Amino acid sequence: MAATVLVVEDEKEIRELLRRYLERAGHGVLTTGSGAEAVRLLGERGIDLTLLDLGLPDVDGEEVLREARERGRVPVVVLTARTGVEDRIHGLRLGADDYVTKPFSPTEVVLRVGAVLERARGSSAGAAPAASYGGGRLRIDESRHEVTLSGVPLGLTPTEWGLLTALASVPGRVYSRYELVNRVRGYEFAGYERTIDSHVKNLRHKLGDVGPELVETVLGVGYRLGWGRDP
Template structure:
């Protein structure tokens, strides 16, 4: 795995790099937001660790720029602990959010969980399928989705959430179950992180996100996907 660490505090960079190298991962460091966006455009990374408080471009600006180019998984690091900051980061396309100070074992565990889920989905799904009489096309191999012929541009985590739901249409997944299936751990708190990912997915795939057709909510229980694979593809 090739990881880009975007962090302007050298002490944190060095600790992260040391742990990651010990796991056998390749690591590149960057302390400037604009340079990080340029590096991502020039080469392929498997994961980006992105600090929100950076000189020059902020972490939010970097995340926004990267999302225009790729769906590379992004884990944000920040000292901002308020829920609204977490939601804002996820809205920009981050896949996970870790608050400083953090434990390195937790960071490494989350990376492994993310990697494991990505590998499982890639191994289990290598076909192209359609739903809703061809209105939604899902390519599990390239992790691309077209809705009414237009790219949905889901982030890595958004695609994984949708993949979990569409593999078992009609099944209700609680927030905790979705968190475990996608991230490899159950959420801590009220589950707003999962809700925000669902909100983002709906915004990208639904004709009217306020009256969703693909992903609906069963109050007090969770979320479900409402369409089976189009006839002839089962």
């Protein structure tokens, strides 16, 4: 899945290594070692995904991550030397779609980029027709990768989209945090289950007043979609 990837990394050797591997995979690549330049590029160009080192010399990488989230919800894969579980959880709670620790395999990074892009764009091939829930209040169109609530489009991150579509696949079924991790990410790492609650909280916030009843908590088990699918 070809895309335009912005690599934000202050170490030139790493920037060039990632650029070469991403271009071999068919992606267009922009690179910068400056957080301020990254923010400018996010505002001016059609970036499909950002590879972001959090340890930038001029602008805090977390600020760049927030900008990416606000400017068209650009998916972000974080690159960092911080290896602790708490650090990874913190990055994901900030809105990162994936997290790669240094030193890393550039081949693995390219595979992670492809997986995030696939989740972000959705697959139109063989996609199910749009489905509605709760008497038409919630509408999920997987072919267009769109969600509307009472006719208003919701700007969901790839992770929030994955959570909602996973729960909506079988309304009323309770999904454990472990199941949701694997449905949303396609893999797991230690500690990520603990971030599911944060993503659910963010999703509920975007759903507004109906958030708690639409995404229900089942204590000690996990979550389920509280609205039935319309005929």
